[in-house]
Amino acid sequence: MRGKASEVVETMTRRKVDLCCLQETRWKMDGIKIIDGKDSRYKFSWSGNDKGTSGVGLSDAEKDRLYQMLQSAVAKDPASEQLIIFGDWNGHIGAESTGFREVHGGQAIGQRNTKGERVLEFAFANELVVGNFWYKKKARHLVTYQSGTAATQIDLILFLRNFRRQVSNVKVIP
Structure with missing residues (x-):
């Protein structure tokens, strides 16, 4: 910066x-x-x-x-909180949403690995969704990590499931 x-x-x-x-x-x-x-x-x-x-x-x-949406939500329910977690998780979640349809929107690439499985389990256990897997994009816009011919998504944005209807798009720019 x-x-x-x-x-x-x-x-x-x-x-x-x-x-x-x-x-x-x-x-x-x-x-x-x-x-x-x-x-x-x-x-x-x-x-x-x-x-x-x-x-x-x-x-x-x-x-x-x-900010206005968050303020609005908090004003309606003072006990509610919105949680957004972001970062380079180094977990390959993969294209298949099998077993995790509640948290994985199916708009992804690559193959799932053990770390990716753990991220999905964490999201499921904490009622989160992987935000950047819910919105349809061109394949080249999904890649956040590339090495040789392998391309995948490791930069992820997670937020509470009940906040999903207020989010219109999520994009990671590598």
């Missing part, structure tokens, strides 16, 4: 992204920063280390639809 924050904001604006999860931010320590784009404003929250290597972050539009 060093030196690229404005570029990220412009890309998020152009693609109409409400919430963006970032890896390898390379910003030191933890913090919150407002970054203005040409026609937009985003709030970045990040967690890093004292050396400024690795790190993860979350960015959202200051007045985004997602």
